[in-house]
Amino acid sequence: MMNSTQGSYFILGAYFDSGLLKYLFFMILTSLYIFILSLNLLLIVVICMNRSLHEPMYLFLCSLFVNELYGSTGLFPFLLLQILSDIHTVSAPFCYLQIFSLYSYGGVEFSNLAVMSYDRYLAICCPLQYNTRMTFRKVVILIAISWLYPFLAIFILIMLSSSLQLCGNIINKVYCDNYSVVKLACSDTTVNNIYGLIITCSVVFSPVILILYTYMRILKVCFSGSKQTRQKAVSTCTPHLASLLNFSFGSSFEILQSRFNMNRVPNILQIFLSLYWLTCQPLFNPLVYGLKMSKIRIICKSMFSWKV
Template identity: 40%
Template sequence: MSNSSVAPSSFEFTVFSDLGSLRYLFFCLCLLLFMTIISANVVIILSVCLEKSLHQPMYIFICCLSLNSVYGSVGFFPRFLMDLLSDAHLISRPFCFLQIYVIHTYKAHEINILTVMTYDMLLAICQPLHYHSKMSFRMILYLLLVAVLYPVCMLGHLFYRLSYLPLCGYKLSRIFCTSWSVMQLSCEDTSELSLSGQFVGAAFIFLPLVFVLYSYLRILLVCRKSLSEFRGKALQTCLPHVITFLNFCISVFCEVSLSLYRVDEVNTFVIVAVSLEFLIIPPISNPLVYGLNLPQIRGVISALMKMHKLVPT
């Protein structure tokens, strides 16, 4: 089959065969992580949705960040947990491309929402008198629609072309389907498609990065000229976002760097660790960063926990 140009009906993940008896330990740890990610993000979502005082732009964007974490985790973990316990690590061609699409849109949505949050902070700190007129409910809806639909359209076109590539193999040395690993199985020259993918990837990463750096430069200039009390509040608002944005960028950079190496020359545990990093660290750190650092969300979570204790069982 590896020498045939006939499109394979399924792909095989070869990494799982090297895990041996450790697969059961990995299954328990990953199941615990999956449940923790879902629970922590659902708490943030419920806190923002149920508490009217949190129906403000910043908290709405935090809620969307948690929704995206749930979306990415649900798109990856159930299949991954099944592969850890299964003896046959086969995934059908349609589900493979669906997994590629979900994981890539998760990454694009994450960085777009973080960029929208940067714009919100820029207005709140640099133009406080015009903030409420500029950051209206219509503007919030417009920004979120652009942040979600832009990746869906751009990536949808690329993956449509990817799904029709003639393939000469079916073995993937990864723990989930990636566009790069599938392109490496192509029987034809994929330089044009690869270049298009690199261009779209650069647009998704570097344009938001430039905007974020520009925004924080303006915020720092305003804080430098402001009173210490205002400066402290501004930094308290910006710090969770800085941690979240850098955390996600580093995680994605590590995952992308893995594609630059020949996977057969990389240790299996390195492949697993690097591949899991951007799917685990941001979704589990975002609720901790915002839930623990922002007193408004922390107060609502504490109130919900107290109400739960008062409800008779």
């Protein structure tokens, strides 16, 4: 059973002695974090400052970019500090705070992508009713729900995990992970497991099912519609689908790594896979939307050309 001293902190066991290479890792991750911050902040400012972009699609994009900043900030400063540190320990309250930040980031990401797919469904399948069905008030409500529900659901999850009696304090990850904490419990985890299953279904699978349903309807309209309708669907849906596949790909890696024995996988590859869903999505989204969305691309070009 853990004593009170052990219960006050966790040890992150996935770090290894990389010698002077840790400074190279630090520089690479610092550059990546600055690049992610710059890209997402730029697109948030572009959307907020230009009235022509105050449309539902771009407001949902703005919410997505804000979430990328939130998730990156929950990971990168902590990760950079741990790379330079020789003792990879973290206090229990901060560990639970990081779990809340990273898990709620994932929940908000799926919720945002689901809301964006619903918006595209209305724009393509019900174009004449779009302005009456997707009002500014409805946009605000959808964005609020996509943030508040994951926050509330993950908060309850953290409360359940923090109340467990633990028999160890070593987490074999480079950041705090809820499933790893639950595996350390020597008390009954039935409630945690049931609630975790409910959370996975409601925060992950439900949005994915909604996205798949809306795209089935969109494809049906595209096959029976005009060439212009197909072109509109491709131009607006391609970035969204690419973002969904990228995030689902990274999240699947994380779930598989947490649930199954990965001892045969090299340590460095395990670390890369566990960080993929947290580092690639914040970089991927602003790049793919900035390049594919013509309005955003034109405004960004005009801003930089004016500065020059």
